[in-house]
Amino acid sequence: MKWTPFHKSRTDTSEHAWRETYEAQIVQCWEALWRYAYRMTGNRDDAEDLLSEALVEGFRSFSQFRGDTRFVSWMYRIMTTTRIDMVRRARRRQAESLDAALSAGSGEEVKTREIADTGSDPVALLIEPMLSEEVQDALNALPEEFRAVVILADIEQMDYADVSRVLDVPVGTVRSRLHRGRALLRRSLAQYVER
Amino acid sequence: MTKRVSCADVQAWMNDFMDGVLNADQAVTLTEHLHACQTCRREWEALEATQNLLRAARVPDGQSSRVSVLARFRQRVADTTLERAPVRRHSGRRSVAAPLGLATAAAALGLAGLLFLLQPALVPPASPPTDAWPSHGEVNRLLTLHAIHSADISADTPELHRFVLADASSSAEGESEEGGL
Numbered sequence: 001m002k003w004t005p006f007h008k009s010r011t012d013t014s015e016h017a018w019r020e021t022y023e024a025q026i027v028q029c030w031e032a033l034w035r036y037a038y039r040m041t042g043n044r045d046d047a048e049d050l051l052s053e054a055l056v057e058g059f060r061s062f063s064q065f066r067g068d069t070r071f072v073s074w075m076y077r078i079m080t081t082t083r084i085d086m087v088r089r090a091r092r093r094q095a096e097s098l099d100a101a102l103s104a105g106s107g108e109e110v111k112t113r114e115i116a117d118t119g120s121d122p123v124a125l126l127i128e129p130m131l132s133e134e135v136q137d138a139l140n141a142l143p144e145e146f147r148a149v150v151i152l153a154d155i156e157q158m159d160y161a162d163v164s165r166v167l168d169v170p171v172g173t174v175r176s177r178l179h180r181g182r183a184l185l186r187r188s189l190a191q192y193v194e195r
Numbered sequence: 196m197t198k199r200v201s202c203a204d205v206q207a208w209m210n211d212f213m214d215g216v217l218n219a220d221q222a223v224t225l226t227e228h229l230h231a232c233q234t235c236r237r238e239w240e241a242l243e244a245t246q247n248l249l250r251a252a253r254v255p256d257g258q259s260s261r262v263s264v265l266a267r268f269r270q271r272v273a274d275t276t277l278e279r280a281p282v283r284r285h286s287g288r289r290s291v292a293a294p295l296g297l298a299t300a301a302a303a304l305g306l307a308g309l310l311f312l313l314q315p316a317l318v319p320p321a322s323p324p325t326d327a328w329p330s331h332g333e334v335n336r337l338l339t340l341h342a343i344h345s346a347d348i349s350a351d352t353p354e355l356h357r358f359v360l361a362d363a364s365s366s367a368e369g370e371s372e373e374g375g376l
Contacts, residue, residue, distance in 0.1 A: 015276070019269075019272060023265060023268075026265070027261070027265075030257065030258075030261050031257065034254065034257030034260065034261070035254050035257075038254040038255070038257070039254065044255060044260060047257075047260065048260050048263060048264050048267075051260070051264045052264050052267040052268055052271070055264065055265075055268040056268060056271045056272065056275075059268070059272065132252045132253065135248055135249060135252035136252070139249075150249070153214070154246050154249050154250065155249050155250055159214075160214070160216070175210075175211075178210065178214075179210045182210060182242065182245065182246070185245050185249070186241055186242055186245045189245055189248060190241070192244070192248060193240075193241045193244035193245050193248065194237070194241050194244075
């Protein structure tokens with residue numbers, strides 16, 4: 001991978017300070033970042049991979065963070081572009097190794113999924129054992145672009161303008177993707193949401 | 196008075212209503228329609244339930260992942276920082292030693308080429324071309340020496356050795372005097 005300096009004009013000592021500051025910001029919004037990563041990927045291993053990659057990418061650009069948006073929103077954006085890059089790379093690899101996989105008779109690697117920690121929330125205790133997997137499956141079935149919008153708008157409850165900034169797409173695109181994403185989810189979760 | 200609105204219009208507004216971006220006039224029309232239309236009301240309830248399901252579904256605890264992700268991040272930063280030095284040396288601050296060495300080598304090669312071209316003018320030939328061949332006397336002396344060694348006249352017979360050489364020398368001197376006349 002081509003090297004890009006983290007902080008061109010910084011000495012090694014101040015780069016250490018920058019890293020500590022960056023990590024402190026990450027720790028503060030860790031829960032939100034983790035939720036987004038898990039919802040985007042659907043399993044712990046891929047969520048950790050996404051976060052590890054996104055943290056490095058974020059640190060490369062950290063000196064350009066102006067504070068005109070929330071740090072967590074800035075990180076959402078980096079995670080989204082990182083995720084799209086990772087999916088593209090994985091698809092290329094998959095296409096390249098398709099013949100080999102078929103001849104070896106091996107299927108796609110099965111990722112393990114954990115039962116969510118429901119804590120002490122009584123509503124969650126009722127809903128989680130049944131539906132966490134189904135909800136995640138329904139999210140996984142969405143196209144990547146729709147999934148990102150649905151997670152940010154419906155789960156993280158960001159408004160259109162914030163989602164637009166995070167994903168670097170027009171507000172109109174956010175709105176249409178959200179509506180179409182909801183329609184697809186509503187269909188795939190129909191048995192749980194229709195009376 | 197209640198405005199008449201189609202089910203298609205109401206269902207098209209539902210998402211905006213859910214996001215709180217539907218204007219007040221349309222919002223009132225929508226809620227009135229939902230009271231009156233069971234089909235649209237069910238659709239609205241299903242949409243709301245889907246969103247509630249999304250928000251209620253939780254992800255596994257991420258605290259254990261935080262430790263490993265941060266460790267991987269630190270390692271990546273450390274690795275990349277270590278890689279930086281040689282890359283920068285090549286791209287940014289160039290050393291003066293390499294260009295200086297190249298220039299010296301080029302100068303040495305140029306000087307060697309110049310000397311090669313000028314060699315006939317600077318270096319005299321090993322012997323004059325006029326004396327390239329020995330005189331007859333010299334040839335005789337060499338032939339005599341060869342005869343001495345062939346006849347096995349060795350250090351055991353030094354007198355004979357001196358005599359033969361003196362004879363050869365005198366004949367060579369006589370020859371040169373004749374040539375000089």
